[in-house]
Amino acid sequence: xxxxxxxxxxxxxxxxxxxxxxxxxxxxxxxxxxxxxxxxxxxxxxxxxxxxxxxxxxxxxxxxxxxxxxxxxxxxxxxxxxxxxxxxxxxxxxxxxxxxxxxxxxxxxx
Amino acid sequence: xxxxxxxxxxxxxxxxxxxxxxxxxxxxxxxxxxxxxxxxxxxxxxxxxxxxxxxxxxxxxxxxxxxxxxxxxxxxxxxxxxxxxxxxxxxxxxxxxxxxxxxxxxxxxxxxxxxxxxx
Numbered sequence: 001x002x003x004x005x006x007x008x009x010x011x012x013x014x015x016x017x018x019x020x021x022x023x024x025x026x027x028x029x030x031x032x033x034x035x036x037x038x039x040x041x042x043x044x045x046x047x048x049x050x051x052x053x054x055x056x057x058x059x060x061x062x063x064x065x066x067x068x069x070x071x072x073x074x075x076x077x078x079x080x081x082x083x084x085x086x087x088x089x090x091x092x093x094x095x096x097x098x099x100x101x102x103x104x105x106x107x108x109x110x
Numbered sequence: 111x112x113x114x115x116x117x118x119x120x121x122x123x124x125x126x127x128x129x130x131x132x133x134x135x136x137x138x139x140x141x142x143x144x145x146x147x148x149x150x151x152x153x154x155x156x157x158x159x160x161x162x163x164x165x166x167x168x169x170x171x172x173x174x175x176x177x178x179x180x181x182x183x184x185x186x187x188x189x190x191x192x193x194x195x196x197x198x199x200x201x202x203x204x205x206x207x208x209x210x211x212x213x214x215x216x217x218x219x220x221x222x223x224x225x226x227x228x229x
Binding site: 001003032034035036038040044045046047048051052057089091092093096097098099100101102103104 | 147149156157158159162170171172173174206210211213214215216217219220221222
């Protein structure tokens with residue numbers, strides 16, 4: 001199975017918004033509403049920030065929002081803050097009951 | 111609250127078998143309808159899902175690794191395990207264990223175990 005496609009990097013100034021795309025196929029992202037997003041600061045455990053396309057776990061800031069259209073999911077970070085600088089990964093359930101991660105996006109706060 | 115802790119050798123020789131265990135604390139591994147997954151991250155690369163095991167012992171593996179993987183669970187010890195055979199340098203990575211809702215949602219992770227394959 002191939003990794004879902006994400007941009008290698010995005011950047012923005014504090015207070016701005018950035019959007020990360022996650023493109024898959026009709027066998028994964030397009031097939032189910034089981035897309036999740038993870039924030040990963042190097043050296044730490046990845047953190048779940050979005051599940052089932054649009055849902056935020058408790059204690060996750062509402063500055064994080066997400067959506068899906070067809071085979072592409074998107075994560076938006078609003079009001080960018082220095083602590084948002086991290087790697088972000090999407091993940092999708094697939095029609096072969098496996099799971100596949102995205103290639104990862106490095107978010108830089110300028 | 112439930113926490114995960116991975117453990118195992120940090121150095122494995124090429125062609126040998128990598129063995130890791132993830133211990134669940136603060137709750138029973140059998141509580142709820144969860145699966146238990148292994149995920150890895152080679153240096154300077156992205157996350158890769160390795161596979162998952164249920165508390166009944168059923169497994170699902172990444173097709174690219176399937177021929178080399180064995181996962182198991184021991185509910186009496188509240189832990190689950192990964193074995194990856196015939197390792198090469200390409201298997202050098204940080205290995206994470208995680209709680210899996212069964213849909214690719216991983217809500218709990220351990221801190222990761224660095225495994226280096228080298229002679």
